[in-house]
Structures are given as C-alpha cells and as structure tokens.
Amino acid sequence: MAKAQVAIGLNTRLFDESNNGPINRMSIYREFKARNLRGQVAIEYLMTYGWAILVLLIIIGLILGSGIASPIISEDCNLGSKITCRHFLYNDGANLKLLINMTNGFEHKIKIKTITVTLVGKGNMATVLTNDDPESGESSSIEATFAGYNAPRDSSKTIQVLINYYSCAPEVNPSCVDIATHPISGKISAKAN
Numbered sequence: 001m002a003k004a005q006v007a008i009g010l011n012t013r014l015f016d017e018s019n020n021g022p023i024n025r026m027s028i029y030r031e032f033k034a035r036n037l038r039g040q041v042a043i044e045y046l047m048t049y050g051w052a053i054l055v056l057l058i059i060i061g062l063i064l065g066s067g068i069a070s071p072i073i074s075e076d077c078n079l080g081s082k083i084t085c086r087h088f089l090y091n092d093g094a095n096l097k098l099l100i101n102m103t104n105g106f107e108h109k110i111k112i113k114t115i116t117v118t119l120v121g122k123g124n125m126a127t128v129l130t131n132d133d134p135e136s137g138e139s140s141s142i143e144a145t146f147a148g149y150n151a152p153r154d155s156s157k158t159i160q161v162l163i164n165y166y167s168c169a170p171e172v173n174p175s176c177v178d179i180a181t182h183p184i185s186g187k188i189s190a191k192a193n
Helices: 002-013 025-066
Strands: 076-078 083-092 095-104 110-119 125-129 139-146 156-167 182-191
Touching: 076 083, 083 156, 083 182, 095 110, 095 156, 095 182, 110 139, 125 139
Parallel strands: none
Antiparallel strands: 076 182, 083 095, 095 139, 110 125, 110 156, 156 182
16 A cells, blocks of 8 residues: 555656646656755855854854953943042952042032942942042042952942032132031942952
C-alpha cells in the first residue's frame, strides 16, 4: 500500500498544476538542483566571508569587554548659579565620604548654616553643621560622611544637597545675623573612588 502511495505521488508530480500537462523529467531535475544550489551558495558565502564575520565578532567582544562601550557617566556638581562646586566621593574604611569645595558666587558674603546631603536610593543622610562665612569669590570646603555605607569602586551615585544660608549683604543684613535663612538645593553625580 505504501508503494502505491509513492507511485501516486510521483504520478501527480509529473503533471504541472498550471496547465495539467506532463512535466519534463529534466525540469524536475533542475528544480531539485536549484534547491541544492541555494544551500551550496550559503555555504560558499560563509566560507568566503566567514573570516570577516569572525573578526567583527572578536572586535565587538573586545570593545564590550574593555568597558569602552559602557555608559559614560558624567560627574557633575550643580548647586545653582551662585555657588559653584567641585566634589570628590571616596570610601574610607566602612564609610563613604563626600568632600565638597564650594565657591561663593554672590556679590556679598554669605553665612552657611547647615548642609544636608542625602544619598539617593539609599536614604543615607549626613548633615554638616558649619559656620563658614565665605566672602564673594572665596571657597569653603566641607566633608560629609555616610556612616556604615561603602560604595563599590567606580559605581555612580547621585547625591541631593540642601544648603541653608543667610545673606550678609550690607543693604539687607549688615551685622550678618541669622534673620532669614535661604535654601539652595542641588545635585551631585559622582563615581565612588
């Protein structure tokens, strides 16, 4: 019975569906040969250009492995237009420390009362009480410690900064006493060293 089905399959294949006429055995041979040539063309393509594909994959692997393609994290210290800053974030034993150098960009002296820094995503907070009173153009440095937190080396951290200060402008507060505190908020993006 299986032989009969095979014979029927061959007989039906010998007729073209479009005109129901007999198909030449040579055209069947050409059809099978064309199918085999597609495979041969694919193999020849891989053999000819395979080395280039392999070199390209090796180069991509080297680029990804070296870290060149890793996202570049820009380090930024932004405390507004009136206070410029530079920062350094580093691990000191079991604590993460942030060193901030701020320059007074106001036209008069200011008195910095408190600086609160918060590590975004971790909730660690450090408040630095200070009595710095930099003149216009002078710098002031503070160091904040995030106790009990040690950041992995080269990990990026975002830190929110809140500075409370009062103005010592001669026309507003000539005696430079705490009559009205003003906040400045900003953000520091840094890599831990």
